[in-house]
Amino acid sequence: MSHGVDLPGAAHLVLADGVVHLAPESATFEAMLEGWARQQRTRFLDWKGTIHPRLLLVRRFADFTNEYPWQWKPCEVEAFIDHLRGRRQNFAVSTARGYQNILRLFCEYITDARYGWPLKCLEYFGEAPAQILHEWNTVTHSSEYEGSPDRRPLTYDEVQSLFDAADGRVEEIRARGRKGALAAMRDSAILKTVYAYGLRRQEAARLDLPDLRRNSKLPDYGRFGALFVRYGKASKGGPPKRRTVLTVPEFDWGVDVLGHYLEEVRPRFSPGNHPALWVTERRGRISLRRLDEAFETARKIAGISEELDLHSLRHSYVTHLLEFDYPERFVQDQVGHEYASTTAIYSGVSDEYRNRLVQRSLKKRHADLWEMQ
Known part of the structure; x- marks a missing residue:
């Protein structure tokens, strides 16, 4: 034949x-x-x-x-x-x-x-x-967002409660004289970094030490001026996408978080020459499951809705950048979205922010009335 x-x-x-x-x-x-x-x-x-x-x-x-x-x-x-x-x-x-x-x-x-x-x-x-x-x-694609309606960005108070819970767990473990305080310190730093840079799980887990980058425009941030993400979400089976996520002033507390982790926490894991930023007690790279567990543990302690997950911190990052009045294109580049419509799905700006936009518009159109008040 x-x-x-x-x-x-x-x-x-x-x-x-x-x-x-x-x-x-x-x-x-x-x-x-x-x-x-x-x-x-x-x-x-x-x-x-x-x-x-x-x-x-x-x-x-x-x-x-x-x-x-x-x-x-x-x-x-x-x-x-x-x-x-x-x-x-x-x-x-x-x-x-x-x-x-x-x-x-x-x-x-x-x-x-x-x-x-x-x-x-x-x-x-x-x-x-x-x-x-x-x-x-077959399933038709009839909606831009098909995830659970319960998934949403965390509020500012919820973010703070989550971080307080992660930090409090370190103190609790120490007070009880139990093992695990070092891992809890690492987990707290990871959660804060995921939020401060809007990272996906894979992106956070695959960070290496050389991925910490300087930003010549912001020398005060030292080696933490940006993160070079090498394992972004791929498209249509292609290789992982790369991007550079800049440290922004509203999240520059992340510089201290990373600095403390690298100076005080990571060396105590004795990682040797392992390149991973986030390492485990067994001197290996942290797993995706462990990232989920870190969020889930802190979420339960903080009493935050169980529908929220680690990826919700990325949604929060997008939302809060928009509320800080960063241009949509800048936010899109920071999180590595190919289309602006995807970034829009992630955002969930608060009523307070929308009211500020309305007031700003009114002031522009009726400046004389606002000056009289």
């Missing part, structure tokens, strides 16, 4: 002709996955963050259906999503759409005649794979 085009991931490149497989169905499925992985690698997609999770989801769906891709039907993907919703109470719409998009991409690959899988499956099994995800059985 004639081969298809020699595209990376083509069937004849990953499934040799003339070889008799003891389990042809399994061999063909594995070859499909390997071919799809090759196709994605040639597009320089990230293995750990994109390709591998996609392959895992396809295997998970295949296990759920107990069938091979050339046997899949639309009803099975519908049952799969319904099954996930039933098992996970907080199964997000965005997560469902992401799963559906991954399965759609896989089906597009195995149904594309250029890769030769339709002919190969017809030759081996008498049936060809088909696209199982369509407009009528």
Whole structure:
């Protein structure tokens, strides 16, 4: 049989002709996955963050259906999503759409005649794979924000309560003579840094010492004039985005926080030559789970709403920068948003701030009336 085009991931490149497989169905499925992985690698997609999770989801769906891709039907993907919703109470719409998009991409690959899988499956099994995800059985993107309505920025008082709780935990551990005071000091510094620079979890966890940057325009901040973020959120399977987050005067207390951590806390972990900014008792880089736990512990002590999470500090950063009258474009660059509409979703300015804007407008239009008061 004639081969298809020699595209990376083509069937004849990953499934040799003339070889008799003891389990042809399994061999063909594995070859499909390997071919799809090759196709994605040639597009320089990230293995750990994109390709591998996609392959895992396809295997998970295949296990759920107990069938091979050339046997899949639309009803099975519908049952799969319904099954996930039933098992996970907080199964997000965005997560469902992401799963559906991954399965759609896989089906597009195995149904594309250029890769030769339709002919190969017809030759081996008498049936060809088909696209199982369509407009009528997938989630539509009807709203800019699809997260929980309970998620919001923290108020200034809540931020202060959170930080007080994190600091108070250090004193409590010391007073009881227990271990963990050093880790609690580190956790307190992390929470303050996440807020002071509007960082995502991954961005905070992957900071290294060389990522602390000077700002020639603000020499008083020394080595803490900016943070160089190297592991920002990637787009469409691409590499992590990079950006420089400047230290702003309203959050320059973060300079003292980082300075104290580097001088008094981090050396006591004995990190040696480890480059990570945030290190653990085992001299390794702090995990994403530990970041979540640090926030959750402080949140419970502070008595703040349980719907809020670590990412809410990033929402708070955006909101408070806007309330400090920083231009929207500056805020967008600080947090690494490609579109201004994304930054707008993050913001939740207070009534007090909006009233100040109204009063400012009135003063401009009716300055004589305000001068008389």
